[in-house]
Amino acid sequence: MRYLPSSDSDRAAMLDAIGKKAVGELFEQIPAGLRLRDRLNVPGPLSEPELLEYFEQASVESACDYVSLLGAGAYAHYRPVVIDALILRGEFLTSYTPYQAEISQGNLQAMFEFQTLIAQLTGMDVANSSLYDGSTAANEAVLMAMRLTRRNRVVVARTLHPEYRQVIETYLQHQGVEIAETPYASTGQIDLAALESVVNDQTAAVVVQSPNFFGTLESWAKIAEVVHKRGALLVSAVTEPLSLALVKPPIEADIVCGEAQSFGVPVAYGGPYVGFLATKEQFVRQMPGRLVGQTRDSEGRRGYCLTLATREQHIRREKATSNICTSQSLMALNATIYMCLLGKSGLRALAEQNLSKACYAADELGKVPGASLPFAASHFNEFVVKAPGDCGELLAALREEKVIGGLPLERFYPELKDHLLVCVTEIVSRRALDRMIEVWHRFSRPVAESIADAAAVG
Amino acid sequence: MTNRIKNATPHMTRNEDLIFERSKPGKTGAELRPLDVPARSAERTLGDLYRRDIEGFPEISELDVMRHFTRLSTWNYSIDAGVYPLGSCTMKYNPRLNETVARFAGLGTDHPYTPEQLSQGCLKVLADTQRALLEITGMDAISLQPAAGAQGELTGLLMIRACLRERGDARRFILVPDSAHGTNPASVTISGYEALPLKSDSRGCVDLAELERLMSTEVAGLMLTNPNTLGIFEQDIQKICEIVHIKGGLVYMDGANMNALVGVAQPGRFGIDVMHLNLHKTFSTPHGGGGPGSGPVAVKRVLEPYLPAPTVEEQPDGSVRLNYDRPRSVGRVRAFYGNFGMAVRALAYILAYGPEGLRQATEDAVLNANYVKERIRECYDLPYDAPSMHECVFSDKRQESRGVRTGDIAKRLIDYGFHPYTTSFPLIVHGALMIEPTESAGKVELDALIDALRSIAQEAQESPELVQTAPHTTRVSRLDEVGAARKPVLRWKPAAP
Numbered sequence A: 001m002r003y004l005p006s007s008d009s010d011r012a013a014m015l016d017a018i019g020k021k022a023v024g025e026l027f028e029q030i031p032a033g034l035r036l037r038d039r040l041n042v043p044g045p046l047s048e049p050e051l052l053e054y055f056e057q058a059s060v061e062s063a064c065d066y067v068s069l070l071g072a073g074a075y076a077h078y079r080p081v082v083i084d085a086l087i088l089r090g091e092f093l094t095s096y097t098p099y100q101a102e103i104s105q106g107n108l109q110a111m112f113e114f115q116t117l118i119a120q121l122t123g124m125d126v127a128n129s130s131l132y133d134g135s136t137a138a139n140e141a142v143l144m145a146m147r148l149t150r151r152n153r154v155v156v157a158r159t160l161h162p163e164y165r166q167v168i169e170t171y172l173q174h175q176g177v178e179i180a181e182t183p184y185a186s187t188g189q190i191d192l193a194a195l196e197s198v199v200n201d202q203t204a205a206v207v208v209q210s211p212n213f214f215g216t217l218e219s220w221a222k223i224a225e226v227v228h229k230r231g232a233l234l235v236s237a238v239t240e241p242l243s244l245a246l247v248k249p250p251i252e253a254d255i256v257c258g259e260a261q262s263f264g265v266p267v268a269y270g271g272p273y274v275g276f277l278a279t280k281e282q283f284v285r286q287m288p289g290r291l292v293g294q295t296r297d298s299e300g301r302r303g304y305c306l307t308l309a310t311r312e313q314h315i316r317r318e319k320a321t322s323n324i325c326t327s328q329s330l331m332a333l334n335a336t337i338y339m340c341l342l343g344k345s346g347l348r349a350l351a352e353q354n355l356s357k358a359c360y361a362a363d364e365l366g367k368v369p370g371a372s373l374p375f376a377a378s379h380f381n382e383f384v385v386k387a388p389g390d391c392g393e394l395l396a397a398l399r400e401e402k403v404i405g406g407l408p409l410e411r412f413y414p415e416l417k418d419h420l421l422v423c424v425t426e427i428v429s430r431r432a433l434d435r436m437i438e439v440w441h442r443f444s445r446p447v448a449e450s451i452a453d454a455a456a457v458g
Numbered sequence B: 001m002t003n004r005i006k007n008a009t010p011h012m013t014r015n016e017d018l019i020f021e022r023s024k025p026g027k028t029g030a031e032l033r034p035l036d037v038p039a040r041s042a043e044r045t046l047g048d049l050y051r052r053d054i055e056g057f058p059e060i061s062e063l064d065v066m067r068h069f070t071r072l073s074t075w076n077y078s079i080d081a082g083v084y085p086l087g088s089c090t091m092k093y094n095p096r097l098n099e100t101v102a103r104f105a106g107l108g109t110d111h112p113y114t115p116e117q118l119s120q121g122c123l124k125v126l127a128d129t130q131r132a133l134l135e136i137t138g139m140d141a142i143s144l145q146p147a148a149g150a151q152g153e154l155t156g157l158l159m160i161r162a163c164l165r166e167r168g169d170a171r172r173f174i175l176v177p178d179s180a181h182g183t184n185p186a187s188v189t190i191s192g193y194e195a196l197p198l199k200s201d202s203r204g205c206v207d208l209a210e211l212e213r214l215m216s217t218e219v220a221g222l223m224l225t226n227p228n229t230l231g232i233f234e235q236d237i238q239k240i241c242e243i244v245h246i247k248g249g250l251v252y253m254d255g256a257n258m259n260a261l262v263g264v265a266q267p268g269r270f271g272i273d274v275m276h277l278n279l280h281k282t283f284s285t286p287h288g289g290g291g292p293g294s295g296p297v298a299v300k301r302v303l304e305p306y307l308p309a310p311t312v313e314e315q316p317d318g319s320v321r322l323n324y325d326r327p328r329s330v331g332r333v334r335a336f337y338g339n340f341g342m343a344v345r346a347l348a349y350i351l352a353y354g355p356e357g358l359r360q361a362t363e364d365a366v367l368n369a370n371y372v373k374e375r376i377r378e379c380y381d382l383p384y385d386a387p388s389m390h391e392c393v394f395s396d397k398r399q400e401s402r403g404v405r406t407g408d409i410a411k412r413l414i415d416y417g418f419h420p421y422t423t424s425f426p427l428i429v430h431g432a433l434m435i436e437p438t439e440s441a442g443k444v445e446l447d448a449l450i451d452a453l454r455s456i457a458q459e460a461q462e463s464p465e466l467v468q469t470a471p472h473t474t475r476v477s478r479l480d481e482v483g484a485a486r487k488p489v490l491r492w493k494p495a496a497p
């Protein structure tokens, strides 16, 4: 087998050295009845060209030749080639968690840079070096707020990503916690009056996403006032952190958590992505996940190491702040390289393009007879639009034109029947947008005509 | 001194400041395609929400980025460079082909909410991975949703809890052997149970009498690592499962050590009810300096109804669909379907090996561990002298009298050109040296590792300070970890003007 370095003579020599005649003897410690007698029933072995063919087939049966207007927590942005040139370097790809700092300084410094970039972007003091993804980061933020406040009530905005809400529910199901959902207002933003009535003296955390699941931007100052008045902590969740290049960071929040996939991490059918969690200096010791700290070596040189490990499972075991061990470092490195490449001006320019394109698409779809934009508040690169008729039929018509036209929201919000969540990033060309808009118009015509017919008959 | 070191020669590496210290106003490393729609003024569109600046964010050219991260990379040890005998971590070769196929159009680019009929390629990869993993484990059903081993543990515990609750028998405790990995008790807490420590016996295995004594109707189950963290197969596994089952509990198996079993034994026949796999260990997906991982959780029929939703299901017509209609599910543990890209790589690994190859890899891994053990046992204390599977665990007892601890030996191994073994785990071994060579080391490399470990044992006797102050050849010497924790500096800040 091409991956195995041992030769048969090596194997024989090693067996000899340990006084065994056959390798089977090494497995005699497993009770005979538990040992497998037959070959595993798995396919293979496949040579390299055969393997390529196998996965080429999978690739053919994918949506790679479609224009996709899907966002909802996973964003397709252009990925500069330098990212793969760097993250495929074996020194990054094939190293372990940097427990041995002296031979892991590259990973440690890169993670320290990731922590810094996330802190700068979110307006927080400190950030950790990654969590599994945005959904688990939101959950970790909630657990952290519960530890900090010693309270056990949690309020989540209904506009927090529905799958993030589900993850929080899963994790909290045996923690004796009450989870309350707080609704959105007609603007698409959180309903402040409703929030005020649901936050009380037992509330540990209020989780609000911005841009929220509808793509709508929230104003933090008023939300923070309501939350802090009751001594609860405000958790700001971000699924599209590119927005932070143009939108004021949630400095009023106590914890900012989210998903950094948007920074050049492949969409890859949902993962691997990279969660992050940032907070204020005073809360550092209740943070989950790995933290890299700056220090000195015995000769006074600057260096980096994992730090505050007394929060973690390998030291604290059942009392740890989290059970997380292996996290998402390589994806954090991917995001770091992306942020560095674009840099201050590039990231802002990119965010402006996303904003312009989404505004263009929203304006044009808003003009389609029978379509409407239900939420008036500002959005970034995603927005909700109501279809002029049955959205399943509209999506099918768009698919004919090789366009995946958005996410039907009814699946998560029964009250939003025929509403689509549409995401437009810089990679969707104007030509594709115009093709999509044209389909909407064509689709709306028969609908408008049938309405007119009905009116005429009536 | 240095002539003993045959495997490595110190070489020059370049110094490199933080990326922020390279920054100069006006530089950028990426240019955008011209905007093809009318430009919107962000300031006007966003009003009060408009941000003027990302303070401190770097401004650098593409070449700066390339040099910066390339230099950083040269400061890391890696599997590609050499043997990585980090116990419990299974640092085996990560085939490059797997990186190529994971980036294929569709597999690397499909959106998770793509309509199912358009993403059959991705769904079939998930289904094929599931089928192969079920065959390898001998379990009945599986979810690839957990993002790493620890999340697989939590998912499994939640399923145990859901099952017992349906039986009207919630219970309070989970038994966790004192040799268990730290994630085990940490996961127990999050699942809402309390971890009840189970003492190991003189063999380093589950003490049956102690298990009988502690197993009560208040105990929901046992979390067992098999082979255990000493690299020893728990021979009483069937009896252990029986003791737990008779009292109405369920058995969770931490499958982090599956590299000892693939193609040789299926945990599904042991009597366990639920287990996780670490695709980033046994199935070669790269560790990436600390993730991504993937921790599929596999169950026997009793626990199937509780798997996280959605499940990935093959249809009679050969298509694959996502089933969200799982009313008894414990819920969702992660957005979307888990670390999909890791399933792609794991499947590529399994297909490349095929059934015989997988077994051969297991045999090589176990042979290598036994060979290393045999050849260094005269130099190091072996607290549990039982047959080894894929790893062996020594203690630093013989070196301790000279003031040399496992951490020192590990650091000295760096000078010899190797990544250290795992130190100080499992906790039941005083000053543990946990060595897992994996199958990805040939005899020549193992002999070099063995020579290094023997040589260091000698150094510990002759010149202990040489070992205590190691490493001597790295770009930084031992770092002040205590200082780092006392006054944490967790980010760069611009120098005060």
Ligand SMILES: Cc1ncc(COP(=O)(O)O)c(C=O)c1O
Residues within 6 Å of the ligand: A324, A325, A326, B088, B089, B148, B149, B150, B151, B181, B183, B184, B225, B229, B254, B256, B257, B278, B293, B294, B295
């Ligand atoms: C025995 C054992 N159990 C569980 C884990 C946790 O796995 P992960 O790091 O993937 O969360 C590890 C990994 O380090 C381990 O060695």
